[in-house]
Amino acid sequence: MDEEKAMDGDGKRSGGGTAPGQIIAAELTWVGDRFEAGIQVVVDGGGWITEVGPAPVGRSPTRSLPGKALLPGFVNVHSHTFQRGMRGRGETFPAGAGNFWSWREAMYELAEGLDVAGVHALAVTAFTEMRRAGITTVGEFHYLHHAGEGDYAFDEVVLRAAAEVGIRLVLLEAFYRTGKIGSPLLGAQRRFGSPDLATYWRQMDHLAGLLDPALQSLGTVAHSVRAVPLGEIIELHAEARRRGMVLHLHVEEQRREIEDCLAAYGETPTALLCDRLPICPAVTAVHCTHTAPEDMERYLEAGGNVCICPLTEANLGDGIPDLPLIHARGGEVCLGTDSNARISMLEEIRWLEYVQRLARERRGVLRDDAGTLGAPLLAAATRAGARALGLPVGTIAPGHHGDFTVIDLAAPTLANPVSGTPAAALAPALIFGCAEEAIAGTCVGGRWRIAPTDAALAHGGVGSERVDGG
Numbered sequence: 001m002d003e004e005k006a007m008d009g010d011g012k013r014s015g016g017g018t019a020p021g022q023i024i025a026a027e028l029t030w031v032g033d034r035f036e037a038g039i040q041v042v043v044d045g046g047g048w049i050t051e052v053g054p055a056p057v058g059r060s061p062t063r064s065l066p067g068k069a070l071l072p073g074f075v076n077v078h079s080h081t082f083q084r085g086m087r088g089r090g091e092t093f094p095a096g097a098g099n100f101w102s103w104r105e106a107m108y109e110l111a112e113g114l115d116v117a118g119v120h121a122l123a124v125t126a127f128t129e130m131r132r133a134g135i136t137t138v139g140e141f142h143y144l145h146h147a148g149e150g151d152y153a154f155d156e157v158v159l160r161a162a163a164e165v166g167i168r169l170v171l172l173e174a175f176y177r178t179g180k181i182g183s184p185l186l187g188a189q190r191r192f193g194s195p196d197l198a199t200y201w202r203q204m205d206h207l208a209g210l211l212d213p214a215l216q217s218l219g220t221v222a223h224s225v226r227a228v229p230l231g232e233i234i235e236l237h238a239e240a241r242r243r244g245m246v247l248h249l250h251v252e253e254q255r256r257e258i259e260d261c262l263a264a265y266g267e268t269p270t271a272l273l274c275d276r277l278p279i280c281p282a283v284t285a286v287h288c289t290h291t292a293p294e295d296m297e298r299y300l301e302a303g304g305n306v307c308i309c310p311l312t313e314a315n316l317g318d319g320i321p322d323l324p325l326i327h328a329r330g331g332e333v334c335l336g337t338d339s340n341a342r343i344s345m346l347e348e349i350r351w352l353e354y355v356q357r358l359a360r361e362r363r364g365v366l367r368d369d370a371g372t373l374g375a376p377l378l379a380a381a382t383r384a385g386a387r388a389l390g391l392p393v394g395t396i397a398p399g400h401h402g403d404f405t406v407i408d409l410a411a412p413t414l415a416n417p418v419s420g421t422p423a424a425a426l427a428p429a430l431i432f433g434c435a436e437e438a439i440a441g442t443c444v445g446g447r448w449r450i451a452p453t454d455a456a457l458a459h460g461g462v463g464s465e466r467v468d469g470g
């Protein structure tokens with residue numbers, strides 16, 4: 001409880017304005033890909049990190065965090081918050097084994113039945129759960145636009161929900177034109193549709209005026225090659241680059257998408273994109289589950305990002321991406337909670353490696369040159385995600401937003417009663433042994449949200465989370 005009090009502040013809600021400056025001193029701080037003791041992090045009144053280094057003589061921290069470790073806040077590159085409403089649904093199989101496409105039917109049923117209140121409640125629930133899981137930035141790949149014919153009511157709802165929870169948001173506004181290649185939108189898909197690019201950009205301009213500039217920004221999305229004709233993907237990409245925005249796409253999550261693309265265009269989706277778009281670090285392909293090695297090599301060489309969503313890909317039975325190839329070519333994947341069937345960034349990074357162990361019958365698949373796993377796996381959850389979203393987050397260094405995840409070093413799941421858990425073992429202990437119970441709180445732009453304490457849970461309280469400003 002002492003630490004919680006120490007992290008308490010002035011009770012203001014997050015979502016804009018200026019927090020007072022602070023000097024944070026945790027027991028351990030993640031700098032330069034390892035935990036170090038005796039580090040102070042200075043965050044200015046605008047929520048930016050201005051200084052990181054050993055504590056200068058005579059300067060006292062304003063926020064002392066003994067028994068805690070400070071990580072860069074986790075970056076969730078790919079989410080559909082409304083799919084949080086699918087949790088527990090679509091998990092019965094009366095007609096035999098399901099697959100991605102049968103799940104999609106259940107998801108369409110959900111999407112068709114939602115109203116503004118429902119989309120808002122699901123977004124608040126998902127964003128709140130994300131902060132509890134140490135996520136401070138989310139890329140919301142948003143394609144459920146219309147409450148009624150022609151409106152974009154659900155876009156504003158997502159902005160509002162993110163502001164209420166105080167999570168940093170890149171609203172990745174999706175352009176969605178066809179039900180499959182060359183086919184009109186059907187049923188629930190009509191709630192996703194964009195009539196043309198001019199309408200899309202008008203809506204983007206409208207949304208730009210609604211953003212909280214401290215915490216929110218816009219990015220572009222071409223939903224997939226099955227939902228956007230190639231010519232419009234090219235135009236969308238060109239305008240996104242002109243405006244300095246990132247472009248995200250679902251790519252090759254399912255074999256059928258590749259077969260349909262080959263039939264329509266004579267090329268795989270990735271080959272098509274590499275041929276027709278100037279792929280660059282502002283482009284992120286989500287999934288790449290079935291991408292051919294030669295296509296992946298071209299895509300990485302051009303500088304594109306790859307986002308993997310291990311829990312969703314497992315839940316949907318998508319398949320296993322070729323991470324050893326991406327890793328060998330120097331590609332650093334980022335992560336998304338995607339369908340939000342489970343929201344846990346620690347579990348996402350754990351399964352990023354575990355799926356590969358199971359598939360390849362090897363361990364340490366994603367190890368770095370030093371043979372360690374903590375740094376590359378935490379990079380997937382932080383630095384690589386920041387690059388995919390084009391944001392100065394994911395690193396505890398000057399010039400970055402003051403977004404942090406605080407680890408409780410006293411968490412029972414981190415304890416090793418025989419040998420202890422030295423700093424060098426902390427990252428793998430956290431990744432392979434812990435979940436949300438080890439996360440004491442998060443900070444976004446200098447504003448803190450403290451997790452419920454064990455004491456609150458022990459007394460049967462719901463441990464409602466508190467947002468504070470200082």
Ligand SMILES: [Zn+2]
Binds near residue numbers: 078141250338
């Ligand atoms: Zn997705």
